[in-house]
Amino acid sequence: MKRIPIAILCLTLLSAALLTPVLAEGAGWYVVDSQSPKGYCYLYSNPSSLDEISRNLGRYDNGEWVYVVDYKGENGYSFVFTEDGKTGFMATSALMKY
Numbered sequence: 001m002k003r004i005p006i007a008i009l010c011l012t013l014l015s016a017a018l019l020t021p022v023l024a025e026g027a028g029w030y031v032v033d034s035q036s037p038k039g040y041c042y043l044y045s046n047p048s049s050l051d052e053i054s055r056n057l058g059r060y061d062n063g064e065w066v067y068v069v070d071y072k073g074e075n076g077y078s079f080v081f082t083e084d085g086k087t088g089f090m091a092t093s094a095l096m097k098y
Contacts, residue, residue, distance in 0.1 A: 030067075065083050071092065071095075
């Protein structure tokens with residue numbers, strides 16, 4: 001009889017582990033902390049500000065919050081959600097983990 005509760009516990013823990021979303025390393029809330037003299041950075045539609053198809057989606061001043069989904073990103077850019085509902089890529093060097 002002791003095996004049944006242990007089996008139920010193991011199945012419960014396994015199902016919880018399988019249903020829990022796996023976040024990318026470094027995912028979480030970050031604050032914009034650009035080292036540029038102007039104190040802001042831009043959000044882009046693609047992970048490069050130099051790409052012909054990348055669009056500037058907005059300017060974010062130091063102190064504004066973004067949620068980083070993928071911190072590593074491509075070409076030094078991280079994939080982020082902004083507080084104003086936009087998604088895009090921001091320079092990883094301009095972000096500081098909270």
